Amino acid sequence: MRTKTSDPKLVTRKAFVWQEEAPPRLADLVAGGEARRRFLRYWVRDLLRDLPKMLSYHMLKLLPTGIASELGALHYQAIRRFYPAHNARIDANAARIRPDLDPAAVTRLNWRNKGRLMAEFSVLPRVGPAGRIRIEGAENIARARAEGPVIILGLHLSNWELLFSVLQRMSVPFALFYMPPESRAEHHIARKVRQSIGATLLPPGVAGVRPAMRLLGNHDGVVMLFGDEGFDGRIMAPFFGRPTHLSGNLAVAVRLARHSGALIVPAYVTRRRGAHFTCRWLAPIRPAETDDPGTALAGDVERLNAVIEPIIRRHVGQWHFLDHQL
Structure with a gap:
């Protein structure tokens, strides 16, 4: 199955490879x-x-x-x-x-x-048990899981780490693509907190694709990645009127879904007030049926962008990548 587009204008970036720095001796x-x-x-x-x-x-x-x-x-x-x-x-x-x-x-x-x-981050495990998270659309993730593997398309809004807490509360085991922070302390804290609330951390970048595919090969496999991105100081997605490209996680989500037959379920958390939140699960999305997935890839990416962009616009003050170059 071909999942790369033949359109030369939709240039993809070089596959991202991350390696943790070895401590000097x-x-x-x-x-x-x-x-x-x-x-x-x-x-x-x-x-x-x-x-x-x-x-x-x-x-x-x-x-x-x-x-x-x-x-x-x-x-x-x-x-x-x-x-x-x-x-x-x-x-x-x-x-x-x-x-x-x-x-x-x-x-x-x-x-x-x-x-x-x-x-x-210091109090994250307490937020859910304290009743500070309102969950909407839980039937969407349940329906998608009943059909087969699921790709959760998260957004970096308010405190997105609470998506992991909600999944733990719903007894949904999952694996997560993640980008390590530059600070070793922040990386240590993020990794410790995420693992404490049930996340399996996939290797960052291209190294995580193979284990993700193994997980999605199971009927109950759940993998999460984030559809909105900032990379090297630039906003990769949403597009906000810029030309569609296949250089980010929206294209990765579509390719993974096509290869595994998984449904894509967008999800995000917004801040109602203070440390009180709403977690929303949206209706599952399946890539368009086609005999030429490479040609259809850009259209599928645009469909996902059309879902996430209005959400980011609506909650722009809570968006993590607002300080990146657009």
Whole structure:
């Protein structure tokens, strides 16, 4: 089965390969030159830079969920003045995506939401059991699972980590494609929290495709990836009026669905107020039936984009990639 398009205008990026940096050895310190600089960066600069993140993560665990979330919002609201370039990008993107809204208000909301997200990592396992998540459309994921394997197409809105908590609550085992943060501390925290609430983490990039296909070969296999993307500082999806391309996760989701026969179920979390959320599961999507999947690929990607783009527009202040280049 051919799933690559023959349209030369739909250029795909080189397959992404990620490899975790190996810790430098003590011998690198005495070797001098670049080896010493790498040792000092890894074991001194990075550890000092990440120390406040680790301390705040453990200290916020001691606080009630709502207070921890609000402290995160206040912290990011205070520091945003030191990032004028980020503010300018968020303002410009907000004006383009939602010209009917006040860009300054969207920017303020976006910073506060990011602060809440970071702080809520400390209390994430408590959010669901405390009754802070309202679930809508659970019948959609149940119906899709009854038919066979499922690809969950998540969105980076509000605190998307709660999708994993909801799946655990619904007793749905799943595997997740994920992009490791640059900070080793943030990577450690994210990996620890996700595994604690039942996620199987797939290797980032192209290395995760083969194990994902093995999982989707089972009738009850569930794999999650995110349809909206920021890559190398640029917004890959949604398209927001730009030409369709096959360089992101929307195309990956379609290809996986075609090869495995899986249904695609979009899902996202929005913030109602403070640390209270709504998780929505949308109707399952099946790629179009065709004898030429390569030619149909762009159309399937556009269908998925047509689902996720209005959701991002509606909740643009809660969108994680609003500070990327559009």
